[in-house]
Amino acid sequence: MSYQIPKFRHPDLPVNELGYTRADYEGSISTLCAGCGHDSISGAIVRACHELSIEPHKIAKLSGIGCSSKAPTYFLGKSHGFNSVHGRMPSVVTGAAMANRDLLYLGVSGDGDTASIGMGQFAHVARRNLNMVYIVMNNGCYGLTKGQDSATADEGSVSKKGDANIYSAIDLCGTALQMGATFIARSFSGDKAQLVPLIKAAISHRGFALIDVVSPCVTFNNNPGSTKSYEFVRDHAEATGTVDFVPMQKEITTEYEAGFSHEVTMHDGSSVHLYKMEEDLNPFDRTSALIAMEKHRVAGDILTGLIYMDKDSRDLHDVMETSRRPLNTLGAEDLCPGNQMLKNINASLR
Amino acid sequence: MKKLESVNDFVIKFANVNGTGSASANNMFAKALFRMGLPVSPKNIFPSNIQGLPTWYEVRVSEAGYLGRRGGIDIALSVNPQSMAQDISEVEPGGYFIYDNTKPLDLRLVRNDVNIIGIPLTRICNEEYKDPRQRQLFKNVIYVGALAALLDMDFKVLTDLVADQFKGKEKLILPNIHALELGHQYARNNVDCPLGIRVQAADAVGDKILLDGNTALGLGAVYGGATVAAWYPITPSTSVVDAFEKYARRVRIDPGTGRKNYAIVQAEDELSAIGMVIGASWNGARAFTATSGPGVSLMSEFLGLAYFAEIPTVLFDVQRAGPSTGMPTRTQQSDILSTAYASHGDTKQVLLFPSTPKECFDFGAQAFDLAERLQTPIILMTDLDLGMNDNMSPPLEWEDGREYDRGKVMTAEQLEAGVEFGRYTDVDGDAICYRTYPATHPSKGAFFTRGTSRDEKAVYTEKGEEYEENMLRLMRKWDTIKEYVPGPEVVSAAQKTDIAVLYFGTSEESSREALDYLAKEGVHMDAMRVRAFPFNHEVKSFIEEHEQVFVIEQNRDAQLRTLLMAEFELGPDKLKSVLCFDGTPISARNIKKQINLHLDGGEIQPLHRSRVANAGGE
Ligand SMILES: Cc1ncc(C[n+]2csc(CCOP(=O)(O)OP(=O)(O)O)c2C)c(N)n1
Ligand code: SF4
Ligand SMILES: [Mg+2]
Numbered sequence: 019m020s021y022q023i024p025k026f027r028h029p030d031l032p033v034n035e036l037g038y039t040r041a042d043y044e045g046s047i048s049t050l051c052a053g054c055g056h057d058s059i060s061g062a063i064v065r066a067c068h069e070l071s072i073e074p075h076k077i078a079k080l081s082g083i084g085c086s087s088k089a090p091t092y093f094l095g096k097s098h099g100f101n102s103v104h105g106r107m108p109s110v111v112t113g114a115a116m117a118n119r120d121l122l123y124l125g126v127s128g129d130g131d132t133a134s135i136g137m138g139q140f141a142h143v144a145r146r147n148l149n150m151v152y153i154v155m156n157n158g159c160y161g162l163t164k165g166q167d168s169a170t171a172d173e174g175s176v177s178k179k180g181d182a183n184i185y186s187a188i189d190l191c192g193t194a195l196q197m198g199a200t201f202i203a204r205s206f207s208g209d210k211a212q213l214v215p216l217i218k219a220a221i222s223h224r225g226f227a228l229i230d231v232v233s234p235c236v237t238f239n240n241n242p243g244s245t246k247s248y249e250f251v252r253d254h255a256e257a258t259g260t261v262d263f264v265p266m267q268k269e270i271t272t273e274y275e276a277g278f279s280h281e282v283t284m285h286d287g288s289s290v291h292l293y294k295m296e297e298d299l300n301p302f303d304r305t306s307a308l309i310a311m312e313k314h315r316v317a318g319d320i321l322t323g324l325i326y327m328d329k330d331s332r333d334l335h336d337v338m339e340t341s342r343r344p345l346n347t348l349g350a351e352d353l354c355p356g357n358q359m360l361k362n363i364n365a366s367l368r
Numbered sequence: 369m370k371k372l373e374s375v376n377d378f379v380i381k382f383a384n385v386n387g388t389g390s391a392s393a394n395n396m397f398a399k400a401l402f403r404m405g406l407p408v409s410p411k412n413i414f415p416s417n418i419q420g421l422p423t424w425y426e427v428r429v430s431e432a433g434y435l436g437r438r439g440g441i442d443i444a445l446s447v448n449p450q451s452m453a454q455d456i457s458e459v460e461p462g463g464y465f466i467y468d469n470t471k472p473l474d475l476r477l478v479r480n481d482v483n484i485i486g487i488p489l490t491r492i493c494n495e496e497y498k499d500p501r502q503r504q505l506f507k508n509v510i511y512v513g514a515l516a517a518l519l520d521m522d523f524k525v526l527t528d529l530v531a532d533q534f535k536g537k538e539k540l541i542l543p544n545i546h547a548l549e550l551g552h553q554y555a556r557n558n559v560d561c562p563l564g565i566r567v568q569a570a571d572a573v574g575d576k577i578l579l580d581g582n583t584a585l586g587l588g589a590v591y592g593g594a595t596v597a598a599w600y601p602i603t604p605s606t607s608v609v610d611a612f613e614k615y616a617r618r619v620r621i622d623p624g625t626g627r628k629n630y631a632i633v634q635a636e637d638e639l640s641a642i643g644m645v646i647g648a649s650w651n652g653a654r655a656f657t658a659t660s661g662p663g664v665s666l667m668s669e670f671l672g673l674a675y676f677a678e679i680p681t682v683l684f685d686v687q688r689a690g691p692s693t694g695m696p697t698r699t700q701q702s703d704i705l706s707t708a709y710a711s712h713g714d715t716k717q718v719l720l721f722p723s724t725p726k727e728c729f730d731f732g733a734q735a736f737d738l739a740e741r742l743q744t745p746i747i748l749m750t751d752l753d754l755g756m757n758d759n760m761s762p763p764l765e766w767e768d769g770r771e772y773d774r775g776k777v778m779t780a781e782q783l784e785a786g787v788e789f790g791r792y793t794d795v796d797g798d799a800i801c802y803r804t805y806p807a808t809h810p811s812k813g814a815f816f817t818r819g820t821s822r823d824e825k826a827v828y829t830e831k832g833e834e835y836e837e838n839m840l841r842l843m844r845k846w847d848t849i850k851e852y853v854p855g856p857e858v859v860s861a862a863q864k865t866d867i868a869v870l871y872f873g874t875s876e877e878s879s880r881e882a883l884d885y886l887a888k889e890g891v892h893m894d895a896m897r898v899r900a901f902p903f904n905h906e907v908k909s910f911i912e913e914h915e916q917v918f919v920i921e922q923n924r925d926a927q928l929r930t931l932l933m934a935e936f937e938l939g940p941d942k943l944k945s946v947l948c949f950d951g952t953p954i955s956a957r958n959i960k961k962q963i964n965l966h967l968d969g970g971e972i973q974p975l976h977r978s979r980v981a982n983a984g985g986e
Contacts, residue, residue, distance in 0.1 A: 073810060074810070075806075075807050075808070075809065075810050075811070075814060076807050078651070078806045078807075080647075090816070091816060091828070095814070096810070096811055096814050097806075097814055098804075098805075098806035098807070098814050098815065098816075098817070099814075099815075099816040099817065099818075100647070100650060100816070100817040100818075101816065101817065101818040101819065101820065102643070102646075102673065102819070103643075103669050103670060103673055103819060106639060106640070106643045106669075106670065108640075108643075109598075109635065109639065109640035109641075109642075109643025109644045109647065110643045110644070110646055110647035110650070111647060112598075112633065112640075112643075112644050112647060113596060113598060113643065113644030113645055113646060113647025113648035113649070113650075113651070113655060114647035114648060114650060114651040114806075115647075116595075116596045116598075116631040116633065116644065116647075116648050116653065116655075117595070117596060117647070117648040117649075117651035117652060117653030117655070118651050118652065118653070118806070118807070120807075121651075121806060121807055138636055138637065138640070139636065139639075139640055139643070141636075142635075142636040142640065146633075338628065338631055339626070339627050339628055340627060340628050340629075340630075340631050341622055341625070341627045341628060341629050342625065342627065343629075345595035345596060345629065345630070345631060345648075345653050346595070346648075346651055346652035346653040346805065348593075348595060348629055349593075349772075350593060350770075350771055350772050352629060353590075353593040353595065353620070353629065354590075354591050354593060354766070354770075355590065355591065355615075355619040356766065356768050357765060357766045357767070357768050359619065360587075360591075360763075360764045360765060360766050361763075363587070363764065364575075364577050364763040364764060367577035367578055367579050368402075368403070368575075368576075368577055368578070
């Protein structure tokens with residue numbers, strides 16, 4: 019069952035530039051387990067979209083199957099949503115994005131949905147650099163089928179059932195980098211301060227933006243011994259630096275030390291500020307990003323924050339040279355060549 | 369020795385080596401006859417191989433207009449030593465075997481009841497050309513020249529054809545004509561021309577065209593307004609997307625910006641291809657994919673989603689011989705059941721069965737209207753025979769000013785005006801509900817598309833009654849669909865009869881011919897060509913009105929018959945099967961033979977090809 023959230027709100031809730039309150043970006047009441055990391059990520063998505071003043075109906079939210087893939091019901095109730103089939107959200111988004119390049123495509127998936135059944139589609143959507151935000155709610159297990167280890171579970175990590183995982187883990191950020199993704203970040207569902215600006219930056223990025231968000235499953239994988247538990251992640255998260263997202267023509271208010279910072283202007287005029295960066299990570303360099311990820315993997319901690327970004331990314335529509343007019347707005351007059359051409363074709367076939 | 373004699377009525381089969389450029393020479397031969405006003409039906413029989421294996425090209429010539437396979441070979445032209453033994457054995461008694469006699473024929477192959485004609489193709493080439501590539505290419509042209517003399521073809525038609533074919537590459541025209549002349553002269557000077565079988569100009573093609581079904585489908589997609597194509601390469605469907613791209617490049621580039629009014633994505637597999645089609649269609653574009661049996665198997669889960677969530681989806685299935693990889697370059701109509709009920713759970717999918725390139729074009733374009741009107745997958749079922757062979761077809765036509773039927777889509781204005789929107793609410797009583805495209809209205813009309821059960825407002829529910837209500841509505845929609853899909857075609861026998869045949873797609877031409885043969889023997893049968901699934905009441909009445917109906921199809925398991933029995937709850941006695949599943953198109957002689965056996969009272973097993981061959985050639 020889904021229940022609509024009552025729309026009664028205090029009259030002086032903050033409104034954004036469009037006059038919407040945050041409630042206008044919410045969805046139905048969540049049916050996930052209380053404390054599930056996925057709900058916090060939904061909250062971060064709501065906040066990011068509200069603060070960016072994106073018209074809710076200009077967002078399309080799509081997902082696969084899993085607890086994580088159910089989450090789109092629980093945010094952005096005014097947006098069209100599509101809960102597709104297990105592991106295949108990327109292809110559905112690709113088709114949707116081909117039809118209308120003007121919407122913001124927000125894909126939500128789980129680690130099972132992405133790293134196992136959907137690995138092929140994930141790799142290829144990254145490779146095509148589709149203009150979308152791809153959020154993985156990564157709990158190291160299959161929540162919806164009751165807690166089996168997923169392919170992102172770390173070797174040796176113990177889930178509630180009690181067995182240590184014997185396989186090595188797939189690092190989705192590393193995979194995405196190798197496959198050609200042009201924006202890669204990792205975060206933690208429990209760290210909204212980091213997650214919200216990352217989501218905003220990912221939205222502003224033109225091209226494939228992955229945010230791999232560690233999102234504990236309180237029911238099946240939040241026990242001692244699990245490397246995807248709240249406690250473990252809090253203790254082992256190592257941020258690359260802090261990210262501040264500055265919408266177009268806004269004053270920069272955060273103070274930061276010069277010499278440790280980068281400022282990136284996004285294609286829509288907004289800018290991303292990175293500061294107090296980890297010394298030897300240059301997030302605009304793939305090799306540097308790879309080395310940083312590997313270093314942290316060996317050290318056994320979780321590298322979070324912005325890991326890689328290609329400032330000059332060209333998305334799939336750019337490279338395919340599709341019309342700037344969304345294809346779904348073209349009518350018969352634009353599309354149908356008429357009978358005279360058929361007459362000519364017929365003549366050439368005699 | 370007996371010599372087959374006929375004018376404008378024969379079957380010739382070319383035996384070549386794959387990858388030696390024989391296809392264009394063979395095409396030239398068929399096209400020349402077509403330009404002489406003769407109905408032709410060329411069929412490529414090729415291996416799953418890029419170079420080296422045997423390949424054949426069979427041309428049916430029939431002034432009477434029979435375009436299916438007849439069965440039997442009157443003339444074999446062999447330039448492939450690998451397959452020579454098989455090729456000569458297939459020739460009808462009194463027929464002709466033409467071969468490259470640069471090397472003498474193996475005496476063990478000689479048949480006394482076949483006229484053997486040698487043309488020293490290799491020798492002529494070696495004397496004329498130094499370059500090995502030229503030797504190979506022109507060898508093919510030389511035998512076409514020789515055939516022109518042997519069959520008394522109009523030589524000027526051939527030279528004009530060469531000029532047309534090499535428009536833009538004029539340097540190639542004279543050398544090709546020269547090669548034609550080499551063969552022509554050799555045959556004229558050394559063989560008694562023409563043979564007993566020959567041609568003469570006729571007026572039997574009218575305004576018909578010679579076109580492969582896949583190109584027609586690709587064109588249908590252009591005219592039908594497809595803007596998104598997603599696909600994964602697989603024989604025999606690949607050329608559908610190739611054709612779409614070719615014509616889209618021609619007519620869909622925005623003149624102002626140079627940008628494309630279409631997007632073609634080569635997906636990583638068929639799951640992804642159909643996912644993209646569903647995503648694009650959900651978002652209000654017309655989209656399609658083309659595949660063959662293995663791809664359909666992979667698409668099955670998504671087809672269930674599109675059925676249940678009611679998303680327009682256009683899929684072209686160019687069937688080939690299965691199961692599994694089967695015979696990937698041979699034809700069959702064997703995906704009927706796997707598509708009709710594609711996907712788990714209670715699903716029923718709409719199928720269209722074109723039988724000519726014109727119908728590929730018409731149904732191809734119409735598939736988009738149907739998909740959007742009916743909000744469900746439309747699976748157009750063609751096959752390798754129709755898709756990859758040049759078929760004689762009525763010309764393609766488009767009614768200028770024709771508008772697309774975009775189906776029930778609620779607009780921003782309607783939502784603004786307060787029209788109530790429920791994605792799965794049957795407001796019109798035809799069981800088809802309104803949808804909205806994403807981004808239609810700032811606050812109204814958004815809904816969540818899902819493969820899970822939901823209520824009339826698209827809200828998730830696990831209530832059994834609501835689930836059941838929705839499934840029953842989908843069944844009512846199935847009835848609505850019957851009114852929209854192309855109805856069957858009936859050809860009544862010259863005399864009243866209580867036996868009939870029923871066929872679809874590429875079995876049409878051979879069936880028509882077989883019925884003519886049978887009628888000459890006094891066996892009259894009515895005929896119905898089914899053009900879509902679901903079957904409408906006409907199909908039901910037709911079956912009920914006849915005591916016995918033979919269902920002709922190209923698969924082992926009598927799949928269409930099974931579908932008819934299941935949908936109409938018929939017992940097994942009413943429908944008899946006439947089948948062919950050896951990978952070649954079903955032939956008229958084969959059909960006639962099987963029907964005769966049935967009528968003679970024999971409960972027969974589907975015939976093996978060799979048994980049919982013994983009984984009259986196949
Ligand atoms: C084709 C298919 N196979 C299996 C399933 C069963 N299934 C549903 S969700 C799921 C795993 C989900 O794991 P994940 O993506 O990590 O999501 P989570 O529930 O952990 O958020 C599986 C295997 C399915 N729905 N479809
Ligand atoms: S089972 Fe785990 S992932 Fe699923 S809702 Fe509960 S806590 Fe979240
Ligand atoms: Mg998971």
